[in-house]
Amino acid sequence: MGRFRDWWTGTRYPEAGIAPMTRAHVRSALLALDDPDKPWRVRAGQSGADVLAEWHMIEPAWGSGRNREQTERRFKFVLRLDESAREARVCAHVHEVTRTGKNLRWVAEKKVGRGPRTRVWSKKFHWEKDAEGRRQRVYSVDFDSNYMRDPMQKVVLGSGWTWRGVHRL
DSSP: OHHHHHHHHTOBOOOTTOOOOOHHHHHHHHHTTOOTTSSEEEEEOOTTOSEEEEEEEEOOOBSOGGGOEEEEEEEEEEEEEETTTTEEEEEEEEEEEEEESTTSOEEEEEEEEEETTOOOEEEEEEEEEOTTSOEEEEEEEEEETHHHHHHHHHHHHHTTOEEEEOSOO
16 A cells, blocks of 8 residues: 555655755755746745745637637645655645636636646647648647656755655645
8 A cells, every 4th residue: 555655645755875954954945946937936835834836827818709718827836844754745736717708707617626646737739841841730838737846856855855745734
């Protein structure tokens, strides 16, 4: 059950031989990930959380009249650092709203999720011509929660702490 639970919660352990750092060191290293060039922000948490990382994205509206549509996504990681167990407890939250209508007033779809293995990504494509002049579809990923998760997980594991996914903090 232990390995299955670790897989289910997305728990990762540090490599053997890494000396665990202090809580203050881990917290400051996580807060140092905040960079104005990145689309997501890392800041000190509130109400029991030590660190909060958040990515807020509003896609451009497309369509016209009643068919006009716009999607807003908010993804965040809430981390609580437990120094006695040397682990970062992480819960992911996702909130996605699609609005429609001429003035984007009506909510057409709403998705809310929380948990350790929550992942969100958005994949788009456009058409380009290849070397022979044929049209081909080219994909691009413009939103992936792993862009935010991977650097944070690297900091926690590099500090000798465990990354433990939880359903509630």
